[in-house]
């Protein structure tokens with residue numbers, strides 16, 4: 001039983017689940033939500049992320065086994081594929097009412113993103129549009145947080161644009177370590193089509209652009225400290241790329257660190273998300 005629980009934790013893509021859920025909580029606090037609403041938003045995003053992560057591992061089990069992925073519990077035989085599918089649908093069944101409890105528009109924005117992420121798992125990750133579900137997913141988070149405020153205000157264009165750019169960066173960073181193994185099993189998303197070298201060169205671009213949009217987008221003169229954000233984002237992205245020989249997840253950790261810096265800027269300057 002303990003073994004199955006552990007395998008389910010490892011199978012849900014725990015790193016991205018924790019990162020995306022924590023960033024959403026930080027955004028919710030920044031937007032001025034109370035404790036109860038922060039917990040509801042966090043629960044909606046957590047269940048969505050769990051459903052996406054489990055669906056990904058259950059669907060990819062055969063491919064992961066061919067690639068000898070011992071880090072994948074279903075492929076390694078530690079947990080049954082059916083168990084992980086049931087977990088994915090169970091989490092999705094919780095995600096729907098939790099999302100809609102955040103508000104009809106807010107919940108719809110989040111559920112479109114979760115649907116796009118399932119479409120990534122089942123089809124889009126092997127197409128030139130592999131980046132799109134990530135862009136939709138990350139752009140939906142400020143939309144969920146903003147539309148869940150009293151009066152359902154629309155999120156500011158710059159926070160949605162920055163979210164979409166961070167999503168594209170997260171996609172490039174997530175795929176980089178697996179490009180060769182993916183190509184061997186016929187997965188040809190955008191980073192695979194660009195190739196490892198061009199994907200590496202491209203990775204800092206959306207991460208720096210996201211930080212620049214957040215710095216320059218809000219009305220008024222940006223604070224002097226805020227102008228340091230885009231170069232800092234570039235430095236973090238390049239550091240992630242330089243460290244990836246020793247730590248394959250370094251580019252993804254760098255992308256998450258840039259997102260955390262971006263949310264930190266919003267919090268520090270009280271800019272909010274609307």
Ligand SMILES: CC(C)=CCC/C(C)=C/CC/C(C)=C/COP(=O)(O)OP(=O)(O)O
Nearest residue numbers: 013052053056113114117120133134137138
């Ligand atoms: C807010 C929201 C809904 C965001 C979701 C964005 C999104 C499309 C996430 C996909 C996450 C995921 C399971 C990637 C695994 O990809 P992989 O199969 O290429 O990598 P792997 O080999 O490590 O499993």
